[in-house]
Amino acid sequence: MGWRVGRGTEISVWEDHWIPGKEIDGWGHQTESEVKLLADLIDAENSEWKTELVEHTFTADITEKVLQIPLTKNPEADIQIWRGELSATI
Structure with missing residues (x-):
């Protein structure tokens, strides 16, 4: 499962799969980072990424x-989406 980004208030930066094509493993967990939710990286007033914070993180x-x-x-609510393969097998 992955996420379609809305407000970012439901998405954990370090635990959820929200970057298309990038698994969480391999980019590390920033335990001392103040960034916890994706909303921390979004300027909600202007609906833009906080570029400097993203670059620092x-x-x-x-x-x-x-x-x-x-x-x-x-922005609307964050939505969980399927990022896997389509298959007839359940």
Whole structure:
């Protein structure tokens, strides 16, 4: 499962899968980071990423992926989505 970013209030930066094409393993958990929820990285007033904070929080390759995630001007709730393969087998 993954997430479609809305307000970012339901998405854990370090525990949820929210970056398309990037698994959480391999980019580490920032235990001392003040960033906990994705909403911490979003300027809610302008519906933009807090670019400097994103750059400070992640490596360059992760930062690039994060900044490519579009944010809507009228954010709604975060939505969990299926990111797996479609299969007839249940």
